[in-house]
Every structure is written in C-alpha cells, then in structure tokens.
Amino acid sequence: MDIEKIKHIKEIAHNGPFHPEDALIYKGSIDKHVKILDYIHEAIEKSGLKDGMTISFHHHFRNGDFIVNMVMDEIAKMGIKNLTLAASSLASCHAPLIEHIKNGVVTHIETSGMRGELAEQISRGLMDFPVVFRSHGGRAAAIEQGDLHIDVAFLGAPSCDPIGNANGYNRDEEGATMCGSLGYAKVDAVYADTVIILTDHIVPYPNAPYAIPAVQVDYIVPVDSVGDPNGIMSGATRYTKDPKELLIAKTAADVIEHSGYLKDGFSMQMGSGGASLATARFLREKMENMGIKAHFALGGITGQIVEMHEAGLIDKILDVQSFDLIAANSLKNNRFHTQIGGRLYAGYNNGGAAVNALDFVILSALEIDTDFNVNVLTGSDGVIRGAIGGHPDTAAGAKMSIVVAPLTRGRIPSIIKKVNTVVTPGSVVDVVVTEQGIAVNPRRTDLIEKLTEAGMKLYTLEELREKAERIVGEPAPIKYLDNIVGVVMYRDNTVIDVIHQIDEG
Numbered sequence: 001m002d003i004e005k006i007k008h009i010k011e012i013a014h015n016g017p018f019h020p021e022d023a024l025i026y027k028g029s030i031d032k033h034v035k036i037l038d039y040i041h042e043a044i045e046k047s048g049l050k051d052g053m054t055i056s057f058h059h060h061f062r063n064g065d066f067i068v069n070m071v072m073d074e075i076a077k078m079g080i081k082n083l084t085l086a087a088s089s090l091a092s093c094h095a096p097l098i099e100h101i102k103n104g105v106v107t108h109i110e111t112s113g114m115r116g117e118l119a120e121q122i123s124r125g126l127m128d129f130p131v132v133f134r135s136h137g138g139r140a141a142a143i144e145q146g147d148l149h150i151d152v153a154f155l156g157a158p159s160c161d162p163i164g165n166a167n168g169y170n171r172d173e174e175g176a177t178m179c180g181s182l183g184y185a186k187v188d189a190v191y192a193d194t195v196i197i198l199t200d201h202i203v204p205y206p207n208a209p210y211a212i213p214a215v216q217v218d219y220i221v222p223v224d225s226v227g228d229p230n231g232i233m234s235g236a237t238r239y240t241k242d243p244k245e246l247l248i249a250k251t252a253a254d255v256i257e258h259s260g261y262l263k264d265g266f267s268m269q270m271g272s273g274g275a276s277l278a279t280a281r282f283l284r285e286k287m288e289n290m291g292i293k294a295h296f297a298l299g300g301i302t303g304q305i306v307e308m309h310e311a312g313l314i315d316k317i318l319d320v321q322s323f324d325l326i327a328a329n330s331l332k333n334n335r336f337h338t339q340i341g342g343r344l345y346a347g348y349n350n351g352g353a354a355v356n357a358l359d360f361v362i363l364s365a366l367e368i369d370t371d372f373n374v375n376v377l378t379g380s381d382g383v384i385r386g387a388i389g390g391h392p393d394t395a396a397g398a399k400m401s402i403v404v405a406p407l408t409r410g411r412i413p414s415i416i417k418k419v420n421t422v423v424t425p426g427s428v429v430d431v432v433v434t435e436q437g438i439a440v441n442p443r444r445t446d447l448i449e450k451l452t453e454a455g456m457k458l459y460t461l462e463e464l465r466e467k468a469e470r471i472v473g474e475p476a477p478i479k480y481l482d483n484i485v486g487v488v489m490y491r492d493n494t495v496i497d498v499i500h501q502i503d504e505g
Contacts, residue, residue: 034162035220036202040074043219044152047194049075052082053151056192058185059089059112060156060168060321064231067156067198069096070223076105084108086148088139088184088342089387092116093231101126110148112136113377113387122485123383125501131384131486133377133499136320137346137353137393138491140187144343147493153192155185156226160199161207164217168322168339169332170201177201177225179232180322180331181301182211186341189216200225211339229325240274247435248404249278252362255431255438257286258454259447261359261400264292269299269355269394272323273364275404280304287313298354299345299361299390301337306330309337318354320345320390346393348491355390355397363391365405367419370461372426372441374403375419377488380412382420382478382502384486392424392491400430400447407434412475413468415461420478421488422497437464479503 037043049055055075057068068087073096075083081104085097088111095117100106110132114122122131134142142148157166158177170176177200189195189212197212197220240246252275256262262283270280281304287293296316297305303326308314310330317337322328330337346355355361366386367375374395379385395401405414414434430447432439437459440448451458459467479502486499 035164035217036162037219037221040071040198040221040223041078043196043221044075044078046219047152047196049080049152051080054084054086054149056086056150056153056188057088058155058182058188059087059091060179060182060184060232061227062232063091063093064228065091065093065156066225066227067154068094071154071198072097072100072105076100076103081105082107084110086110086150088112088136089389090114090118094118098126110134112139112389115385119384123499123502124504125481125483125485127485130484130498132489133388133486134489134493135346135388135392135491136184136342136390137348137355138489138493140342140345140347141349142493143187143191144347145349150188150192152194152196153188154196154198155182155188155212157182157197157199157212158226159201159203159207160197160220161203161205161214162220163205164197164212164214164220165205165207165210166197166199166212166217167207167210169328170203171332172203173201177227178229178325178328178332179227180328181319181339183320183339183345184342185212187343194218196221198223198226229328232322232324232328240278242274244406244435245275246278248275248406248433250282251435251438252279252402252404252433253282253286254456255402255433255451256283256360258451258456259360259400260450262286262290262292265295266359267296267298267357268294269297269358269361269398270302270305271362271364272300272302273404276362276364277302277304279362279404280308284308284313298358299394301327303327306334306337309334318345346390346397346491348393353397355394358394358398360400360402361394361398363395363401363403365403365414368403368405368415368432368461369419369426370415370417370465372429372432372461373419373422374424374426374429375421376423378421378499380420380475382480384499388423388488392428395424395428396491401428402431402433403429404433407436407464407468408472411472413465413472415465415468416475417465421499423488425490425496432461432464434464436467439464
C-alpha cells in the first residue's frame with residue numbers, strides 16, 4: 001500500500017472512536033435546518049454586507065419587480081454605502097435607484113440593460129463611474145470566472161420551502177404570484193458568497209421541482225409580494241397588427257424557408273418584438289404545410305412558442321426567461337418545458353451552451369449600420385433605452401442570425417452609416433430583413449445563392465440606407481461629451497464600445 005495512503009488512514013484513526021449518540025444529532029432534523037428570518041434587515045445583517053461589496057438581483061419580473069427597490073431601501077436605512085449593483089437587467093420600475101446613487105449607496109452598476117428615468121439620468125452623467133453592460137452569456141461567464149464576484153445575492157422567488165428550494169411558480173396554489181423561469185438567477189445562486197431568497201409563498205418541503213436548490217440558499221425572508229406578474233409582459237411582447245411588421249415577419253419566414261434551415265428537427269430562437277412574434281406565426285403555417293417540427297425552441301419564451309409545443313410542432317422548450325404568463329404556466333405544467341440557467345443558455349466559455357446548437361435566431365434592432373453592426377442599447381438620441389440581453393450570444397452561436405427592423409421609425413432611419421453603439425458585431429450577423437428589402441452579409445455566399453435561386457430580391461445595406469434617407473433624410477449626428485457613462489462588453493467580456501454622456505448644451 002502507498003505510504004501516503006497509510007499516513008492518511010492513521011490520521012483518520014486519530015480522530016477517535018465513533019460514539020453512537022453522535023448519530024442522533026441529525027436524526028429527523030429537517031426542522032433544524034429551517035432558514036426563515038422575519039425581516040430583510042436581519043438577513044442583511046447575517047449576510048455580513050459591508051461598504052464596497054457587490055450585490056445582485058435577477059430581472060424575471062421585468063417591469064413588475066418589487067425586490068430591488070425593497071432591498072435597496074433597507075440597505076440605505078442601514079447606512080451601507082459604495083455598493084456595486086449587479087442586476088441581470090433593470091427596468092423603468094427601478095427609478096428609485098436614482099436617489100440611492102445620489103446618496104452614495106450605489107456607486108457602480110453592472111447589468112444587461114436599463115430603461116426609463118434611471119437610464120435617462122445615467123445617460124446625462126448621473127454616475128461617477130460608467131455602467132458596465134454585459135450580455136446574458138457574458139454576465140454568466142464573468143460570474144463563473146470570478147471577474148464579477150457577488151458578495152450577496154437577493155433573489156425573488158414566487159415559492160420557497162422552509163430550507164430554501166425555490167421556484168418561479170407555485171405548484172399548489174392557483175392564482176399565486178409567478179414569473180416562470182428563474183434562469184438568470186441560477187448563476188448568482190451558485191457563485192454568490194451569500195444567497196438570500198425573498199418570497200411571498202412559503203410552501204411545504206419539498207418544493208419540487210425547483211429552480212434553485214436549498215443547498216445554495218443561506219437565508220429566506222417572507223415578504224408581502226415579490227412582484228406583479230403582469231409586469232413580465234411588456235409592450236415588447238405584444239401581438240402586432242402593424243402591416244409593416246407583418247410584412248417584415250412574412251419576409252423573414254420566407255428567408256428561413258429558402259435558407260435550407262427549415263427542415264425536420266431544426267432548432268430556433270425567436271425574439272420578443274412584434275415582427276419576431278409574427279415571424280413565429282408565419283413559420284407555424286410553413287411547418288404545418290411541410291409536415292415538419294422543431295426539435296427545440298430556446299431563449300425567452302412566449303405563449304406562441306408554448307402553443308406550438310402543445311400542438312406538437314416543437315418537441316422541447318429550453319426556457320431561460322418566461323416572457324408572458326402563458327409561458328410561465330406552461331413551465332409548471334409541461335414536462336418538456338424546462339428552465340435553464342444563463343451559463344447553459346449562452347456562456348461563451350461553455351462549449352455546451354445551447355445557443356451553439358441553434359439553426360437560426362430572429363433578433364430585433366434599434367439601428368444597423370452598413371457593416372452589419374447592430375445597436376440594441378441606445379436610441380437615436382444617444383440615450384440608453386434598451387438591453388443587450390442575449391443578442392450577441394445568439395447571433396454568434398446560431399448557424400443563421402436574422403435581424404429584423406423597419407427601414408424607418410417615424411422620421412428616423414434604422415439603417416445608417418455607423419451605429420451609435422456597437423452591441424453585436426457585423427461579423428456574426430447574417431441577414432437583415434426590412435419591409436423594403438433584404439440584405440445578406442457578403443461573407444454568406446451560400447445564403448446569397450439560395451435566396452437568389454428562390455427568386456428573392458437582395459439589396460446591399462448601402463442601398464437600403466440610401467432608400468431610407470430618400471424617405472426621411474440623413475439624421476443629424478448626436479452630440480456627446482467626453483465623459484463615458486457606459487462600457488459595453490462583448491460576450492467574451494472584452495470591450496466592444498463605450499457610451500458617452502449626451503451633450504445637451
């Protein structure tokens with residue numbers, strides 16, 4: 001026997017003999033492991049949160065979230081300062097953060113996006129340090145690799161049992177709060193030093209299936225409400241009747257059909273915008289006519305995807321975020337509707353990321369330039385008003401990425417010489433579809449050949465830009481100050497662009 005193994009056995013033996021009464025310590029002991037505390041204040045104290053630390057939140061309630069404001073108000077009362085707020089995304093409902101920034105409670109933010117008054121003021125120089133914007137896959141990788149270390153994660157959950165098994169729905173109570181998938185909270189639960197679940201429903205053990213297992217949870221705090229379920233469905237997930245969006249959607253579906261990727265067993269991700277949702281409707285018709293079905297659908301999931309699954313047109317759903325209550329309910333009831341975490345969804349350092357198995361993805365855009373670069377983060381006025389989300393992750397992973405956008409929005413062209421903010425590089429964008437023409441990235445000669453053979457007229461993006469400018473004119477350049485208010489990270493966490501403070505002088 002190896003000498004080191006002998007030494008190891010001797011060390012174990014020195015621990016002393018076994019005492020039968022020791023076995024009684026954990027006998028029938030589930031009640032001894034209850035983690036419920038009465039107040040958020042108590043949980044913060046027990047977490048050891050101090051000045052200068054990093055806290056995190058998830059955004060699965062979108063604009064219906066109550067947790068961020070609730071927790072930040074309590075932290076402010078406790079006098080804790082100089083925190084980094086690492087929320088997976090921020091919404092209009094988080095405007096109260098403005099006061100916490102002004103008072104020095106929050107000095108740094110890392111997130112995927114932000115909207116509303118908070119975004120307006122940050123665009124105008126509210127913070128001394130620029131906001132770091134990451135894609136969903138980039139955030140997961142940064143946390144996993146230690147580039148973004150979370151000291152305390154505050155995670156809202158619509159149900160949780162007394163020892164911490166938490167989920168985004170309540171299986172036993174109809175009409176209870178729900179948000180569906182807790183996909184973006186999963187990486188926080190694994191890597192944060194302390195994990196605090198806030199829930200409005202304590203349910204009997206075991207709360208199974210669960211999104212977050214009890215072994216990852218330190219404390220549980222019951223609250224009156226974690227969020228408004230209606231807030232998870234926003235204008236971005238509407239059904240469109242706009243003729244322009246319907247034409248874009250029909251054209252995108254035709255591109256998919258003639259690309260060769262629409263075949264039995266394909267995989268897809270659809271966006272949540274009006275044209276993207278409508279594309280799913282046109283695809284459904286084609287699938288039924290062709291007698292084919294998809295092997296899986298990925299990403300933020302909507303009721304349309306659920307309906308296709310229940311109709312037998314999609315075998316499996318991999319849900320990282322439920323975009324409406326139909327999707328949230330489906331997660332509870334459909335065996336092959338599974339919630340996945342951000343790492344499995346899109347982690348760039350993860351060879352098994354689901355985005356890498358996509359045949360095609362439909363993505364929206366605020367701006368596209370003639371080099372196929374896409375902006376989904378800042379508006380035509382330079383103000384932050386969106387989120388990176390999984391845009392660059394899916395564009396890079398899918399065999400074919402299709403970006404859909406109207407040629408113009410009001411008096412603003414969508415195709416321009418240079419986007420205000422590069423979020424997704426043109427090297428991973430394959431097709432751009434507008435209501436007035438299609439452009440294919442010149443490097444995709446295979447798609448150019450197939451779409452041309454199918455009789456689809458193709459344009460260059462320069463031609464589409466000129467067409468847009470004939471309609472609405474060339475936009476005036478945005479004036480910026482030297483101050484940087486945002487740093488945009490590509491999915492591999494290298495800097496791809498920066499956002500400057502807008503000049504209103």
